[in-house]
Amino acid sequence: MPDSAAAPEACLSTLYRDHRSWLESWLSRRLGDRWEAADLAQDTFVRVLAAQQTHSLPSLREPRAYLLTVGKRLLINHYQRRSLERAYLDALANLPEQVAPSPEQRWLLLETLYALDELLDGLPRPVRQAFLWSQLEGIDYATIGARLNVSERTVKRYMAKAYEHCLLVEL
Incomplete structure (x- = not known):
């Protein structure tokens, strides 16, 4: 493998190793749930990886600030999705039982709402x-x-x- 291909992978590996637990702790304090925080931290690094593959990221002078920016965006998306889900479930609760969608239909509708929300973001x-x-x-x-x-x-x-x-x- 050429050195130029190994360098970004090593950089991401170092970034993950050095800052994952810090990012998880930060997210956990805001969410109050360490499992959700771990998921969002993982999503943050997936976003960094995707950005690295499409934009060839330079070395970061302030890696925590960069991770915090990406993590905050994911946290905002998380809260928006949660709010959307709550509104949807509230609307379902007001439906008469005979016209309420099945669990499978609910899941499909919720996924469609998420996709629409992301599209209009x-x-x-x-x-x-x-x-x-x-x-x-x-x-x-x-x-x-x-x-x-x-x-x-x-x-x-x-x-x-x-x-x-x-x-x-x-x-």
């Missing part, structure tokens, strides 16, 4: 809200505009931005 809140109201609830642009206190033309711009975002994410 990064959009401004009103753009995201307009898109969801339009696509999931079938609300017309005039009503969305009234709810968001913006013009119908602004809602059209929001929708165009959301569609463009979805297309770019798919590329």
Whole structure:
């Protein structure tokens, strides 16, 4: 194996060995659950590995700051997913038993919600809200505009931005 290929692997190995337990402890204090913290720490290093493979990361002068940035982003995603799951389960609890989805359907719906949430990540809140109201609830642009206190033309711009975002994410 050439030295140039071994160097990034050795760097990641050293980064993992030197900072994994510190990152897990930091995440554990925020989550209150060491098992979830271990999962998120592992996900952090998977992200670092993926970034390294696509961008050829230089040596890090402040590895903990870098890991903290990646870990914080994953922690925010974790909380967003948890909030989304809670809202979904609350909505299911309000359904009559005869129309409630099966456990398999619930899982598929939840996975779809996660994928949709990830797809729309990064959009401004009103753009995201307009898109969801339009696509999931079938609300017309005039009503969305009234709810968001913006013009119908602004809602059209929001929708165009959301569609463009979805297309770019798919590329």
